[in-house]
Amino acid sequence: MWKYGFGIPDELFLRGNVPMTKEEVRAVSLAKLRLSRGSVLWDVGAGTGSISIEAALFCKDGVVFAIEKDEQALNLVIKNARRFGISNLIPVHGEAPEALLDLPSPDRIFIGGSKNRLGDIIKLSCEKLEENGRVVINTITVESACEAVKVLESSGFSTEMVMLYVSRAKKVKDLHMLISQNPVCVISGDFKGKGES
Numbered sequence: 001m002w003k004y005g006f007g008i009p010d011e012l013f014l015r016g017n018v019p020m021t022k023e024e025v026r027a028v029s030l031a032k033l034r035l036s037r038g039s040v041l042w043d044v045g046a047g048t049g050s051i052s053i054e055a056a057l058f059c060k061d062g063v064v065f066a067i068e069k070d071e072q073a074l075n076l077v078i079k080n081a082r083r084f085g086i087s088n089l090i091p092v093h094g095e096a097p098e099a100l101l102d103l104p105s106p107d108r109i110f111i112g113g114s115k116n117r118l119g120d121i122i123k124l125s126c127e128k129l130e131e132n133g134r135v136v137i138n139t140i141t142v143e144s145a146c147e148a149v150k151v152l153e154s155s156g157f158s159t160e161m162v163m164l165y166v167s168r169a170k171k172v173k174d175l176h177m178l179i180s181q182n183p184v185c186v187i188s189g190d191f192k193g194k195g196e197s
Helices: 023-033 050-058 073-085 118-128 143-154
Strands: 040-044 063-068 089-093 108-111 135-141 157-164 165-173 177-180 184-191
Touching: 023 050, 023 108, 023 135, 023 157, 023 184, 040 118, 050 073, 050 108, 050 143, 063 073, 108 143, 108 165, 118 135, 118 143, 135 143, 135 177, 143 157, 143 184, 157 177
Parallel strands: 040 063, 040 108, 063 089, 108 135
Antiparallel strands: 135 184, 157 184, 165 177
């Protein structure tokens, strides 16, 4: 259904009441993942599957595991995958980090939801990540961003943090008013090895 690059319009996804990574944040997050056509990606806390869908469309020779503990959300992931004609996306019902234990090792990991278990999820993800792998984490709270950086760096990762502020124009009579979306912190990490500074 979608034949272009990153940035599928939000309205093309089935959503219901499930949280979704919005179009502009999704495009930056996917760019920070630095995917290849053969990447194996874990999307932890997949929500509607918007990250999983776009990644699967790009990683045509790879596979995307969409991990989600909420059954309603996982059903949306499955429906959205069908909607976009995707066959290389595997939905995984379960709560991270336990749901990650038996999955094939990835070379890319995206963490968008953690339900107060972010540190444990990052630690296990870092253990399972293949050499030269990359992790991207989206957070909306300062505390989660600080925890993500701390755990990544203590696990031997170099980190980068970008704060995204997106405003969308809304027409009010003959004028356009910019309405701010929630700011999102996009943290990316590359493994550099234990003991390196």
